Each structure stands twice: as structure tokens, then as C-alpha cells.
Amino acid sequence: MTTNNQKPFGMKDKLGYMFGDFGNDFTFILASLLMMKFYTDVMGVSAALVGTLMMVARFIDAFTDVTMGQIVDRSKPTAAGKFKPWLVRICGPVAVASFLIYGSWFANMGMTFKIVYMFVTYILWGSVFYTAINIPYGSMASAISANPEERASLSTFRTMGGALAGICIGVLLPIIIYDKVGDVQVMNGGKVSIAVGFCSIAAILCYILCYKMCTERVKLEQKTEKFNFISLLKGLVTNKALIGIVLVSICMLLVQLTATTLQGYVFPDYYGNVAAQSVATLLAMLPTFLLAAVIGKIQAKCGRKELSIAGGIWGAIVFIIMYFMHINNPWVFAGIYTLGYCGLTVIQLICWAMITDVIDDTEVQTGSRSDGEIYSVYSFARKMGQAASSGVAGALLTMIGYVSGSTVGQTEAVKEGIYTLSCLVPGIGFLLLALITWLFYPLSKKRVDENVEILAQKRAVK
Numbered sequence: 170m171t172t173n174n175q176k177p178f179g180m181k182d183k184l185g186y187m188f189g190d191f192g193n194d195f196t197f198i199l200a201s202l203l204m205m206k207f208y209t210d211v212m213g214v215s216a217a218l219v220g221t222l223m224m225v226a227r228f229i230d231a232f233t234d235v236t237m238g239q240i241v242d243r244s245k246p247t248a249a250g251k252f253k254p255w256l257v258r259i260c261g262p263v264a265v266a267s268f269l270i271y272g273s274w275f276a277n278m279g280m281t282f283k284i285v286y287m288f289v290t291y292i293l294w295g296s297v298f299y300t301a302i303n304i305p306y307g308s309m310a311s312a313i314s315a316n317p318e319e320r321a322s323l324s325t326f327r328t329m330g331g332a333l334a335g336i337c338i339g340v341l342l343p344i345i346i347y348d349k350v351g352d353v354q355v356m357n358g359g360k361v362s363i364a365v366g367f368c369s370i371a372a373i374l375c376y377i378l379c380y381k382m383c384t385e386r387v388k389l390e391q392k393t394e395k396f397n398f399i400s401l402l403k404g405l406v407t408n409k410a411l412i413g414i415v416l417v418s419i420c421m422l423l424v425q426l427t428a429t430t431l432q433g434y435v436f437p438d439y440y441g442n443v444a445a446q447s448v449a450t451l452l453a454m455l456p457t458f459l460l461a462a463v464i465g466k467i468q469a470k471c472g473r474k475e476l477s478i479a480g481g482i483w484g485a486i487v488f489i490i491m492y493f494m495h496i497n498n499p500w501v502f503a504g505i506y507t508l509g510y511c512g513l514t515v516i517q518l519i520c521w522a523m524i525t526d527v528i529d530d531t532e533v534q535t536g537s538r539s540d541g542e543i544y545s546v547y548s549f550a551r552k553m554g555q556a557a558s559s560g561v562a563g564a565l566l567t568m569i570g571y572v573s574g575s576t577v578g579q580t581e582a583v584k585e586g587i588y589t590l591s592c593l594v595p596g597i598g599f600l601l602l603a604l605i606t607w608l609f610y611p612l613s614k615k616r617v618d619e620n621v622e623i624l625a626q627k628r629a630v631k
Contacts, residue, residue, distance in 0.1 A: 176384065178314045185382025186313065186323045187330035189306050192260070192375030194334030195368045196267035196299065201426040202339060203361070204270065204291075205563060206433045209573040211358035212276055212283050216571055220563025222288050227553050229296045237304045238545025250385030252312055255305035260376035263302050264369035266294035271365045273358030300548065302376070308544045310525055312385040317525070317621050321468060324521035325461050330375075331517070332457035338368065339429075339450030343436075343443040353578045354437040410530045411543060413610030414523055415550040417477065420605050421520065422554025423561070424484070424598035425513055428591070430562040432506075434571070435591040439584045440499035449503035453510040457518065460511075464518045472614025473519045473526065474606060481603025484512030488596030492589065512599060526612050529620045565590050 204223075208214040247254050270290045275283060310323045346360045406412075436446035468476055487509030496502040524547050532538045569586030572579060579587070 178316070178319050178384075178386065181382050182313055182384060183322055183326040185379050186310070187326040187333075188375045188382065189256070189309075189379035190327040190330035191334050192330075192372040192379065193299075193303055193306065194331045195338070195372035195375065196263060196294065198331070198334050198338050198429075199267060199365060199368060200270070200291075200295070202429050202433060203342065203365075205430055206356060207271055207273075207358070207361055208283075208287060209566075209571075210356045211273055211361065212287070213280070213573055214283060214287065215567060215573050216563040217567040218284065218563070219287070220560040222284070223291065223563075224557065224560040226288075226292055226296055227549075229292060230300065230549050230553075233296045233300045234304065234545045234549040235542075237300050238539075238542040238548075241305050241308055241545075242539055242542055246388065249380075250309070250312060252305040252309035253380050253383065253385060255302060256376045256380045259298055259302040260373045263294065263298035264372045266290065266298045267372070268362075268365050268369045270294055271358075271362050273362045276358055304545050304548050306379070307521070307524070307548060309383065309385065310521065311528060312387045313383055315387050317522075317529075317617075318465070318469070320525045321465055321519070321522040324523075324525075325464055325518050327521050328514075328518045329457055329461055332454040336451055336454045337371075339454070340447045343433075343446045343450075347437065347443050352441060354441060354443050408527075408531060408534070409609075409611050410527045411546060413606075413612070414527050414547060416605050416609050417523075417602065418520070418547060418550040419554040419557065420598065420602040421513070421516055422551050423557050424595055424602055425517075426554065427562050427598060428510070428513075428595040431587070431591040431594065434566065434587050435502075436499060438579050439587045439591075440502070442499045445499035445503050448500070449506055452503055452507040453514075456507070456511045456514045460514055460518060464515070468519055468522070472617070473523050474610055474613050476519055477516050477523075477606045477610070478603050480512040480515035481599050481601075481606060482512070483515075484509050484599035485596050485603065487512070488592050488599060492592035492596065495588070509595070509599075516602070523610075523612070526617050526620070529624055530612060530616070533620050533623050561594070562590075565594070 205216060205219050208219045209216050241252065241255070244251060270287070272286060272290070275286055278286075310320055310327075313323060314320055342364055345364055346357055347354045348357045348360075349355075432446060432449065436449065437443050487505065491502070491505055491509065494505075496505065524544065527547075528538065528543050531543060566587075569590070570580065570583050571587070572583070
């Protein structure tokens, strides 16, 4: 592995990488925030069935993610780099596939048709095209810079990109896509389809900006050895750092997306106030930009594993307190929700740097570097977290008696159940996140610093 004679790493790279996740989340956040609500309320599909189908899709990802990782590792570098070309190849297909998921024009079709349509379009988006663009994009961080601090800054800016998309989608969409019918907030399917169309166009523009602004400086050699699936599995099973980050990521996404999904129910159904939902989403995103200015220095001093544990404990405490407070005011709920979400914000800001730590640790342990392969496994873990959140949220909503497609509102018992779920599920998830990071993720600050020194010496020799 060698470094090309390119212009120095700088703000242009950080902003470009930020735009990459901005583009990603114009489709990913839509799926986590909007899809279940759209299919339960507009298409009339049960929440449990939506969650089940999303979980089934993840089994397909087990093959497509690893396959894409192998394709990326074995792809021949171009003048633009090894990973960047995938952004322009796939940005159009992933945006179109995302748009097709929200086909409100089929709302009056038979249930079998709607279920099949949901399954096919979701697979096409998530398992095929999103995989094909997200894995090379995520792997690209290792090629932009070999410096751990610069990679950490890419992680921070990537999270900021996701936060910007979250603001655009979570703040603006609830105001646009809901109609008030009497005392009930009802989702308008036609407005959803139009809004998603604009999000798809925005995603394409963001991917192009990422391509134009980022520079791949580290030349990663093309893998030429024959792919051996059994050897890959053995390597994954024995890679403690990778297993740890997989477990952490599944739990992190379970917390994030379950909280986000239930937020789409607690405000319109329990509080009857979608304006408060928009404000809550905005408030939850603001700490990302405030913490981004200092997170680099904090993680350099404390370590990423240690910060992750602290964030999990903080979030667990706040959300469990919210449950016992039983808050009746939506604006107070939004404010305290933001305080709890800060724990997750800290973890989100450092998680992308944690995967580069795992890539470095794997190279130290095995002598071989497989950015695409490891990132594909990490990507699959994130999708498992996404699917698990949908499955959990869907099953719990069905369990408390949530009525899909209702235009007259939910019963008081269901509303109380929604409030309970929106507090206890994230609270318990945060606690599990802290425990899993502590018990299963081995890359403490000391070990990460040791790996940096080992690899620096290795590259100096070359």
C-alpha cells in the first residue's frame, strides 16, 4: 500500500465525504423514518408484516453485501480511484429504487399485490443498489487518508451529513405529508410520493458532489487471490474486533431506528402534534453540530470505546426517567428526548472511525488489508440493526393493538402503549449498547494507539 502524490487532505475532502452520507440518508432515513408508517397508514399493511418483510430482506443482504465487498476489493483502480467511480455508477439506480418503494398510486390494489410490490422494491433498493453504493463509499475513508486523526474527522463529517439529511426529512416531511382530518393527523400518500421524488433528486446531487470533492490518496492494491468463502467465514469468526463492532452496530441501529420509528407514532397518535415531531427531530440533530467541534479532542483523550460506553449509559438513564415521568406535554417530551439522544449522537460521531480502527487491527493481526470485505460485513450488521428495529417496532405496535390504516385514531390504551414503547425500548437498548461495547469490543484507546504505531512502522519500511 502506497500513498499517491496528491494535494493535502483538507476541508474539501471532509465536506465531500459529508455530502456522501447526506446522499445515503436521503434514502436510508426515509426507509427508517417513513416506510413502516407509509405502509401501515397509506397501504393498509400490518406493522408486523412490514417488519417481518424487512427482516427477511436482511438474509438476502448476507449475500449481496459480502459479494459487493469482494467486487470492490477486486476492482481495478481507475484514475479517479478505487472506490469513487461507484458513486456515479449507482447514484441514479439507488435514487429511483428508493422512489419506487413509496408507490401511493397502488394504494387501492389488492393486498397480495401491495405486499409483493413492497418486498420487490425494498429488496431492489436496500439489498442491491444501496449496497452497491454504500460499501464503496464507506470503504473510501481508508483511501482518502491513512492518518487516524484525519479519518476520525471524516467520521465526524459523515455523521454531520446524516444529521443534515435527518433535519431535511424529519423536520420538513411531517409538516408536508400529513393532513388534519378532524382531530386526527392522517398521512397523505400522494404528498409522500412527491416528497420522496425530491429526496431522490437531492440524493443524486449529493453523491456527485462527494465524487467531485473527495480525493483518494492511499493506493490500495487490487486483490487477485481466489475468493474462498470458507476462509472468509473462518477469518470473520476469529476476528474479535470485527465481531465486537458488528454487535455494537446492530445494537446502535436498533436503538436509533426504533426510537425514530416510534417517534413517528408517539407525536401524531399519542400527542396529536406533528409540529412537535418536527421540532423534536431538529433538536435531536443539533447536538451533532455542537459536539462535532469538540469530539475529535475528546476521543483522542478518552478513546472511542470508552466514549461509546458513556453515551450508552447516559441515553439509558434519560429514556428510563422519561418513562417514569409520563410526560403529557409534547414540547417537554421533545426537549428531554433530545437530552437522551445526545448519548447516541456521541456514538454516531465516532462509529465510522471505529470501523477504520477495526480495519487497521485486522491488518495488524493478519498482515492483510481488506477494506471492502470488512466494510461489507459492517454494512450488513447495520442493515441487521435496521431490520431488527423494524421487526421489533412492528411486532410491538401490533402487540399493543395498533390499527393499520385507521382514519379515526387509536384507542386510549393503544396511545398509552405507544408512549411506553417510545421510552422503554430506546432506554433498554441504550443499556444493552453500553454493556455490549464494554464486554465484546476489544479496541480500547491503548490498543488503537499501538496499532497506529505498528502500521506506521510497516509503511515506513515499504
